[in-house]
Amino acid sequence: MSSALTLDQLRTAVANGRVDTVLLALTDMQGRLQGKRLDARHFLHEVLDEGAEACNYLLAVDVDMNTVGGYAMSSWERGYGDFEMVPDLATLRPVPWHDRTALCLADLRWADGKPVVASPRQILRGQLARLEERGLEAFAGTELEFIVFKDTYEEAFDRSYRGLRPANQYNVDYSLLGTARVEPLIGRIRRDMTAAGLVVEDSKGECNDGQHEINFRYGPALQTADEHSIYKNGAKEIAALEGCAITYMAKFNEREGSSCHIHMSVEGLSEGEFERFVAGQLACLRELTLLYAPNINSYKRFASASFAPTAVAWGHDNRTCAVRVLHGRFELRLPGADVNPYLALSGMIAAGLHGLDTALELEEPVTGNAYASDKPHVPKTLRAARDLFAESTVAREALGEEVVAHYVNNADVELAAFEAAVTDWERVRGFERL
Structure with missing residues (x-):
């Protein structure tokens, strides 16, 4: 799978001011995109190599974003910590309906590098x-x-x-x-x-x-x-x-x-x-x-x-x-x-x-x-x-x-x-x- 926007093209677009925002998104249990609007330079200089954190409750809430019980991976008892959003550059693309914006989907992993197996994208990868x-x-x-x-x-x-x-x-x-x-x-x-x-x-x-x-x-x-x-x-x-x-x-x-x-x-x-x-x-x-x-x-x-x-x-x-x-x-x-x-x-x-x-x-x-x-x-x-x-x-x-x-x-x-x-x-x- 090839990206609609290469990393080099993104770097050029950021340098000349045509892109200043990168949406980093995961797909939740309902199939919705959740994530962060990142400064494009921050994405290139740090997130690209290190990933970005997100609260693991994103895979343990209902459609109204209410915290609910019963999930082994995320709860009040476990402290609602983070997992890491790892950019998949094969999904990098412009977002024409938003000004100066690009989008990249992410895979999810825990701090020890293991995949978040209940994430929809990881299930399909499996x-x-x-x-x-x-x-x-x-x-x-x-x-x-x-x-x-x-x-x-x-x-x-x-x-x-x-x-x-x-x-x-x-x-x-x-x-x-x-x-x-x-x-x-x-x-x-x-x-x-x-x-x-x-x-x-x-x-x-x-x-x-x-x-x-x-x-x-x-x-x-x-x-x-x-x-x-x-x-x-x-x-x-x-x-x-x-x-x-x-x-x-x-x-x-x-x-x-x-x-x-x-x-x-x-x-x-x-x-x-x-x-x-x-x-x-x-x-x-x-x-x-x-x-x-x-x-x-x-x-x-x-x-x-x-x-x-x-x-x-x-x-x-x-x-x-x-x-x-x-x-x-x-x-x-x-x-x-x-x-x-x-x-x-x-x-x-x-x-x-x-x-x-x-x-x-x-x-x-x-x-x-x-x-x-x-x-x-x-x-x-x-x-x-x-x-x-x-x-x-x-x-x-x-x-x-x-x-x-x-x-x-x-x-x-x-x-x-x-x-x-x-x-x-x-x-x-x-x-x-x-």
């Missing part, structure tokens, strides 16, 4: 290393859907996310007329991502009101996960600059959810091995669903006849199946737009290697409507997925006990928060009528 041991390499592409609103994030917050104005008022799937109305924002995102070194292929409208998708070139799995995270964060920032808001919720309302279909191919597999790799996806889909659907809201998307899968099934170019096979690659249709790409790709590799190592036979494809088939169903709730993941031998053998415990606790935190919440639905049904 699975890619397992492939490499077999002479294999994974390539992937993510198709990330989102909904655009003509309200700012601050306005949406102040209105409790009710009564928002979608950028389109009807289904604009593939519509050039409908997407033209949002082109000032979508076009800027495409152009700025290109200037940041990502290779944009296309954008298109989707089914729900204000729903759109931008697609990028297929590439090595780690690069794809990195660019997915950079794009997702950047698109939100650009939307804010344009006076709009974007949501990547898996299910914003009762209409079509926002998906993140993930395509994968593995270089070095024979035809028979590819079939076993796909068979592994089906065999492990239920027990690894937590990696593909990490939030309470993720499971609202799994509805019949919604283009979101409910059946553990595969087919040739069949969008009713959880796994869609196309010309030497397969598409996992389970993840929603809220997925952490590092964790999802890790799960897909772990499942595929399980299929290879146990020589699983691929069942016959579904040729009709998988929603109406007798195939097993994906878990319907976060709690069901959490329990399956906690008991998964495949997850423990592939990811390790520490990683499994860490992400089971993350699910427990979300479940506890949700079960303690009083929702609008409860007030509407119960305020007067009960």
Whole structure:
């Protein structure tokens, strides 16, 4: 993987004043970029060689950044110390939507030099290393859907996310007329991502009101996960600059959810091995669903006849199946737009290697409507997925006990928060009528 900005180019840009800030970022459990805005000279003179510290609670908080219990690596008892952010120069790139700014992603290590194994990027590195041991390499592409609103994030917050104005008022799937109305924002995102070194292929409208998708070139799995995270964060920032808001919720309302279909191919597999790799996806889909659907809201998307899968099934170019096979690659249709790409790709590799190592036979494809088939169903709730993941031998053998415990606790935190919440639905049904 080559960087979009070389170190020498960065040094030159800093010397002539074209860059004065470097964003050093890690990816947290939710797939968000967290980190520091560094003076560019400080980055070059010190951080480049020594790394930069960050509080280890960044991998032990909930989505609201609340400190929560249950994590072995980070707690009040352990003092909430630091881990080190180690720049990966292969990810260095300009950030065109911010003035005089560059970005570099980081790997995480402890003070003794050991990797932080529960960090999403490290988890994916571990699975890619397992492939490499077999002479294999994974390539992937993510198709990330989102909904655009003509309200700012601050306005949406102040209105409790009710009564928002979608950028389109009807289904604009593939519509050039409908997407033209949002082109000032979508076009800027495409152009700025290109200037940041990502290779944009296309954008298109989707089914729900204000729903759109931008697609990028297929590439090595780690690069794809990195660019997915950079794009997702950047698109939100650009939307804010344009006076709009974007949501990547898996299910914003009762209409079509926002998906993140993930395509994968593995270089070095024979035809028979590819079939076993796909068979592994089906065999492990239920027990690894937590990696593909990490939030309470993720499971609202799994509805019949919604283009979101409910059946553990595969087919040739069949969008009713959880796994869609196309010309030497397969598409996992389970993840929603809220997925952490590092964790999802890790799960897909772990499942595929399980299929290879146990020589699983691929069942016959579904040729009709998988929603109406007798195939097993994906878990319907976060709690069901959490329990399956906690008991998964495949997850423990592939990811390790520490990683499994860490992400089971993350699910427990979300479940506890949700079960303690009083929702609008409860007030509407119960305020007067009960």
